Amino acid sequence: MKASQFLISTLKEAPADAEVVSHKLMMRAGMIKKLGAGIYNYMPMGLRVIRKVEAIVREEMNRAGAVELTMPVVQPAELWQETGRFDKMGPELLRIKDRHDRDYVVQPTSEEVVTDIARQEIKSYKQLPKNLYQIQTKFRDERRPRFGLMRGREFIMKDAYSFDRDQDAAKASYQVMAGAYRKIFDRFGLRYRAVAADSGAIGGDLSEEFQVIAATGEDAIVYCPGSEYAANMEKAEALAPAAPRAVAQAAMEKVATPGKSTCEDVAALLNVPLSTTVKSLVLSTDVLDEKGNVTKTQVWLLLLRGDHDMNEVKVGKLPGLADFRFATVPEIEAHFGCKPGYLGPIGLKQPLKIVADRDVAVMADWICGANEEDFHIRGVNWGRDLPEPDFVAALRNVVAGDASPDGKGVLAIERGIEVGHVFYLGTKYSKAMNATFLDVNGKPQFMEMGCYGIGITRLPAAAIEQNHDDKGIIWPDALAPFTVVLCPISPDRFADVKAAADTLYAELLAAGVDVILDDRNERPGAMFADWELIGVPHRVTIGDRALKEGVVEYQHRRDAEATKVPVAEIASLIRSKLQA
Template identity: 65%
Template sequence: MRARSFFISTLKEAPADADIVSQQLMIRAGMIKKLAAGVYTYMPMGLRSLRKIENIIREEMNRAGAIELLLPMVQPAELWQESGRWEKYGPELLRFKDRHQRDFVIQPTSEEVITDFARQEIRSWRQLPVNLYQIQTKFRDERRPRFGVMRGREFTMKDGYSFDRDQQGALKSYDKMYAAYQRIFTRLGLTFRAVAADTGSIGGDRSHEFQVIADTGEDLIAYCPDSDFAANIELAPAPCVIEKREEPKEAMQKVPTPGREKCEAVVELLGRELTSSMKSVVLAAERFNEKGEAVEPQIVMILLRADHDLNEVKAGKLPELKDGFRFATDAEIIKAFGCKPGYLGPVGIKSDIVVYADLTAAKMSDFICGANEEGYHITGVNWGRDLPEPKVADLRNVVEGDASPDGKGTIRLQRGIEVGHVFYLGTKYSQALNATYLDENGKPQVLEMGCYGIGVSRLLGAAIEQGHDEQGIIWPESIAPFTTVICPMNYSKSEMVREAADKIYEDLKAAGVDVILDDREMRPGVMFAEWELIGVPHRIVVGERGLKNGEVEYAYRRTIKEKQMVKTEAIVDFILNR
């Protein structure tokens, strides 16, 4: 490729609404252009990298025995109604009516459609196992699209689905896809972790996220440096950090704490440690009568040691909250406790309020909590003596220094960007849509399913968040728009330079190198800055001064300030070896 015949559109400055580094650099490097909120045009430079990611995914999926197909972007509402997700998915599901007033959706994912395909096409046990995938445009109507391709509304995704006879077979398919994902992200040249994860709205029983490690990641990953344990913080077990509950040593006492609504302010006033205080989180679970009419919500009080934070995913697994919950409103809190937030506690509350204590909170003694009266807290509170024993569950986020669940060290935290997710679904969708096959005895059996997704366009942003500097993008070689750029000095004016640059260009092309020759009329500094912004890994500078010594200049993008001279006749082999 020659630069004159390619479309290069770089900017000196990013738009003011570009939130994070990857969004800023992708726009500046001419990889994407915003059309609407969360909707982008992929410019030729960005599309080259996107296609390279797709090709690596295809190669590894095919190697793992998966078969590619293409499902419709537009899906009939009936399938979503069958699965029950028409009501449950929420406003991110873009719904519309056609001219005949029939309901449709723009796919955010394709579990329903692929299950419908399977129930029509898979008839016999002899057809199993089968693994199908697609690379297709998706749309999720994000309330607040941001971060460029990292959280856009329209995006490219690879989603795959396995179908098996039984759970044993489904877990084998799961393991095969897990291994394929490991190969994919390794080939992409990214530093990543595979972590145990919550299944979320997709459902299922077994789940791993693939997280690209980056300081700007939205997810927190808990891992143990001394073992293989790694999990999203939402799923990481948080152990009790108190060995045993001490016997009461203090009398319970109500103390004035005017204007002290935060635990930190209360313990400062009382001269105590934060770990001696209990904080309350009040949740509400919606309830309905037999007619489907909303009635008073179930109020649930969650108690945590004051230095710990609520894990909402864990809370959502409690029996009272498993069908959905929200944080209680101030009005609901005042009605239930007779007091505004900031002074709440479990002592003397109404019997219909369900109380859960985190594992650590349940072992506390002589603790401080709200008195359910504005301006007052209670000290010296003890379970059993001063209030009933609570229901107990793991309800907090892990923190650095917690014991690793496998007993092999302590927990560390790091940030990551989720770019892939594998689920064992079981029969969640096949049962709902009656997707069955006939076994050896001619009896219908429900298909076992797995689901495997990769955020293809999101990977572009994740790679940049992981690899960039003040000059611009630092691509892994496997997904850079070009792997090598030739920068000739005075290409149109110097025959010596032109001939040498053309020969190197043709020889690299013949050797299979993805190379671009910059044959535009540009000042050297401007040319170099542009390619450093775009992030091409290898740069060859061809100039008369070097050619007179039989040399060209080489620079590697990751160590761009370190230049070296290479013999002209050796440069092709040098690049191939690099």
């Protein structure tokens, strides 16, 4: 490709609404152009990156035995009504009507459609296992789309779905996909972690997220530097304290804490460690009748150490808390007689259920709200000052320095961007849609399913968050829009420069190198700035003065300086670097 034939539309400044590095650089490099909120044109430079992502994914999925198909972006609502997701999914599911007033959805994912295909096509155990995948446009009506391709509304995703006879076969299919994903992300040339993830209502341990490591990532990744343990924050386990509860030493005392409504402020005022305070989180659960009317509300008080945060996924799995919500102010005032900020378990106005985190359950002489504005209570102890909690459970997120669950060290935390997920579904969709096959005994059985996704358009953004500097993007070879750029200096003035550039360009093309020749006759500074912004990893500069010495200049995007290379050796040098 020659630059004069291509569309290069770089910008010196990023648009004002671009917030994160990847959004700014993709806009400046002319890779994407905003069309609407969370909706982008993939410009030629950006599309080349996306196509390279797709090619690697497609190769490895095919190698793993998956079969490609394409399912419609617009899907009949009837299928989504079979599983109940048409009503349950919420406003992220874009619902539309056709001219006949029939309901449709714009797909955010395709479990329903692929299950419909399977129930029509798969009749016998002899046809299993099967893994069907697509690389297709999706749409999720995000409330607040932001960060460019990181959290857009329209995006491209690879979604795959496996179908098996039984759980053992489904687990085997899962492991095949988990291995294929590792090969895919290895080929991208990015630093990533595969971390255990929560399996939701399905249960079990067959769920992993693939996270690209980046300081700007939205997700917290928990890992043990001394072992293979890694999990996302939702899944990571905080071990129960090993030591028993200490003996009470202090008398219970109400203390004035005017205007201090957070544990941090109270600890600072009283000059005590934050870990001696206890925070009160008030939740409610509603019992509904057949018509959806609330017949009863249960209020819960969760107690966590002041320096810990609640893990909503863990809390949602506790008995009675599956569909919890945060309590309303009237509910709080009715049970505590006080507004939030000064709440505690002593002196309640109405009974409620108290759940203590395992760390709180072994605390002594702790501090909590007094259920009176501008006051807290210090020296609180279980058994002496209040009854033992209704039950004790793991409620909190882990923190750096916690013991690793595998006993091989302590936990560390880093940031990541989720770009892939493998997940065992079981019979959730096959039962809802009656997707059965005849087993070896001639009896119908529900198909066991798994699903496997990769964010095709999110991945380039994640790669940029991990690989950039103050000049622009630094692409890994596998993802770069062009792997090599040739930069002739003033080819319109120097015939030898033009001839050398054309010759090298033809030689690299013949060798299968993805090369672009910048024949725009730009000034060197502007030309170099463009390609450093775009992030092409290998650059060869061809100038008249260097040619007179029989050399050209090679520079990798990460190199501080260029290296002089004999003209006769530059093509083989490029090939060797790409092979490496």
